[in-house]
Amino acid sequence: MLQQTTVKAVISYYERFLTHYPTVQDLAAAPLEDVLHLWAGLGYYARARNLHACAKRVSERGGFPNTVEELLTLPGIGAYTARAIAAIAFGRPVVPVDGNVERITARLNATEEPLPAARPLLAKQAALLNADPDAQSRPSDFAQALFDLGATICTPRNPTCLTCPWQTSCIAHARGIAAQLPAKQPKQTRPTRYGIHFLLHDSNGQALLRTRPPTGLLGGMDELPGTDWRSAPWSEDEALTHAPCLTDWTHRGEIRHVFTHFTLYLTVYEAYLPQSHNAGIDSSFGTFRSTTRAALPGVMKKCLALTKQTPETR
DNA sequence: GATCCGTGGGG
C-alpha cells in the first residue's frame, strides 16, 4: 500500500484490510472482487491485483521467502519492496531505496545526474549507506531511520540541514546545493481527455455498472457505462448516441480528474427507469448493482456524487 | 530507457 502512497492516506485502508484478511491465507482465499472493493479509492489498482496474486503464491509455498532474491520473484515486489521486507521483517543487512533514500543519497554524494537516469548510480551509492557496523546490526531500524530522515529533515524542499545528524558528511550541504538535489528530468505536459458517462437507476435503488478489463487503467474496477476517453470533447447529440437506452437523460454536470499521465473531464447524464422498463439493456453496458458494494475508483465516485446535487453544493 | 498506472496533500 505504501508504494507511491503517503502513510496518512494508507492507514485507514491498511487497518480495514487487516481486519478482513488477518493472515496471508485469508487474503489468498478471498475473491479478487472483494480485494478490489477494499482497495477502491487508494489508486494504483495493479498493487491490489499483485498483492492478491502474491498472497496465493506465498500461501501455496507454505510461507514467506526471506531472501531478497526469492522475494523479487513475487508479483508486486520489486527492488525496493524486496529489500524493505528483507531488512524490516527478516533482519537482513540491506538498504531499501525509496524516494527518500534516493534523495538522501543524491545529497550526501552531491550526485547531479538527473532522475530517472541517475537511478542505477544512486542504488549503488545507497547500498553503501549501512557500511557502519551499528547500521548492519539493526537493518530494520536503519531502514526506517532513513525513511524518517527523508520525511522530516532531508525533505524535497527546504531541508532542515541545521538539525541533520549527517550534515557534516553531506557534500551537497557543503556546496550549498542540497535543496536543488536530486535533479530531475523536465516532464512532459499532461494531455487532456474527455468522456461521457451515464448514471442509470432502476426502480430498486440500484445503478447500471460494468467492470473494466482486468488489466490496464483502473483494471478490474467498476464504472458507470460511457464513451471512450478521447482527446476531442463530445457534443451532446453525439454523446447521447452512446447511452445505454433511450430515455429522459438529465445533464447532471461535469467532473475533472487528474491521473498520472492525463487530465480527464467527464460529463455525467442521469436518468431513472420507470418500474416497468428495467430490462432490455445490452449487457455491454453492465448490470444493475448496488453502488455501495461495487469497486469504484475515485473518478467514478466523483461522478456518482453529482447525483441530485444542486449547483450551490458543488 | 520510456510508459503506464491513482489519489491526496503541501507549498
Added chain:
DNA sequence: TCCCCAAGGAT
C-alpha cells in the same frame, strides 16, 4: 490554480 511528490512495479 498549479506543480510536486509520495515506504514503486510491470511491461
